[in-house]
Amino acid sequence: MDLTSDVADEQLRAEIRGWLEQNLTGKFAHLRGLGGSGREHEAFEERLEWNQHMAKEGWSCVAWPKEFGGRGLSLEQQVIFHEEYARSGAPARVNHLGEELLGPTLIELGTPEQQARFLPGIVAATELWCQGYSEPGAGSDLAAVSTRAELDGDAWVVNGQKVWTSLAQQADWCFVIARTSTEARKHDGLSYLLVPMHQPGVDVRPINQLTGTSEFNEVFFDNARTDADLVVGEVGQGWKVAMATLGYERGVSTLAQQIGFRKELDAVIEEAKLTGAVHDPVIRDRIVRAEMELETIRLHALRTLGGAQGLDMSTTKLLWGQWHRALGELAMAVAGPAGLYVGDDYALSHSQALYLFSRSDTIYGGSDEIQKNVISERVLGLPREARA
Template identity: 80%
Template sequence: MSLTTSAADEQLRADVRGWLESNLSGRFASLRGLGGSGKEHEAFEERLEWNRHLAAHGWSCVGWPEEFGGRGLSLAQQVIFHEEYAKSGAPGRVNHLGEELLGPTLIALGTPEQQARFLPGIVAVEELWCQGYSEPGAGSDLAAVSTRAVLDGGEWVINGQKVWTSLAQHADWCFVLARTGEGERKHDGLSYLLVPMRQPGVEVRPIIQLTGTSEFNEVFFDDAKTDGDCVVGEVGRGWSVAMATLGFERGVSTLAQQIGFRRELDGIIEQARANGALADPVLRDRIVQAHQGLEVIRLHALRTLGGEQGYDASVTKLLWAGWHRSLGELALDVVGPAGLTVGADYALTDEQALFLFSRSDTIYGGSDEIQRNVIAERVLGLPREARP
């Protein structure tokens, strides 16, 4: 992707920056910096109201084609929007899974009826979504899912368990990868279903994390139901649909993630200046390395943006996950011994929360080991790892 921008692009940047400055005020002023990874519990209802405020002014789903309710922004313009949004300190958005994952999947692969039914609710932030992929026995090996769905009288009946389901406690719908048949390979016989969450056959149980919060959940389907036409793509061919969704996950919004990383790094630098840790040559060198690493991540993302989200996505995941985990370690080392104790009622500091949550970065979204295997076997042509 070219790093140059046009006059129209820069006007958009000014418009976005000005709108955010004007609107992150009044009842929304206190939301700056809230939400995001590891902090999804913060002011959820207030952030939902903010997201609907964005939508009412045309600032949701900005990259979607106008015919589907978006702004039809170019790739460069989407980058500008996400960067300005993150720079403003605007709160983490609550409809990421619908806007960035399911919506683009339906635009690319859904039927006109599915698009008409589900896309307006995502644009208006009236229906929230979660992702039903991972299972206790099918995490990195996603094709091993055992949740089953059977078509019975025009309805799919779903039974099984999903785990690590982000924001399931708030979601109205879930896009579920379920086994609806068999085939020669375990990737065969999977279907991509759209399942309502608010029904008797769905139970959500929170998973308490090291941070004391629970943005992840277990979800149990016990004869849960959805309409027969709520399958995206062909029945039994859901693997390709699921992979398309994961491709969208590595899109433009990753640049906004890096702006969030920049804010965290800046906060660590400020802390190091305030407590004298910056005088330590080892810590100072690690801060410089963190700055350099973040620039590498940004430039790699820009270089690969807009192309096929294939194996480059594995490189991207390895780059940011390891970097962010190291940042969490740096944060505690800058704080010093005080970072080893917590306040009353397990009240974590920002540095402690960063350290604890970032331990998961190299695991969720595809573990480092899996990403390295993908690169080794499918890009470099090395022998396959021995499998039981």
């Protein structure tokens, strides 16, 4: 993509920067830097209020077409928005699963009725979403899901279990991949359902993580119901819809993620200066390597924006997952022996929390093994991995 800014783009940058400076004040001032992966528990209700304030001011779903409540920003302008948002220190948004995953999926593949029903609530941040993909026996192999959905009159009846479901405890709705046919081959027997979370038959159980937080959950469906017309795309074509959603998951917003990574790396460097670890030639070499690799990831993301979904995104996920996990290891190396100690109240330092949560980076959002299979089979044309 061409990131050469014109006058209009620079005016937009100034508008975004000015609005954030004027609005991240008062009751919202303390939210700077809060939230994000591993820290979704931080000031959740206050961040939700911030999201709703952004929506009222017209800064929600900026990439969406105007007819669906967005601003219709170009790719270049979306990059500007995410860069300025991250640089301002504004808190992580709580409705990103609806805004960045489900919303674009409905705009592309949903019916007019589904768009009219769900998109306004996403824009206004009044309805929150979670993603029902992974299962205990199908964490990375999405086609192997066993959650079932059977049509009963005018409703689907859903039974099964999902796991690693981010923010399910706060979500109003879940987009669920369920098996609606056992006769078709496994990729063709799936459907993409929109299921209300606040009903009998939906049980959310938090998963206690090493960080002491629990943004991931198990979700159990026991005869949970949803309307028959709340299938996105055709019945049995859930794989196609799910892949479209994953493509949006790894899109332009990853550039804001990388600015967050830059801030984390800067914090590690500052700690290295304070502890004296920066004078260790091995540590210094690892810091330089981390800076070079992060810049490479940023340039790759910019180069592939607007391209075909899926293959380039698999490379991007592989790169940032491994980089962030290595950053956690570097943070602990910089902390030294002190990083091994946690007090009785289990109050983790930034380095400790970074290290522990980054263990999951190469698993969630598509494990490294699956990304490597996609690249080897679909890009390099290598033989498919043997499957039992």
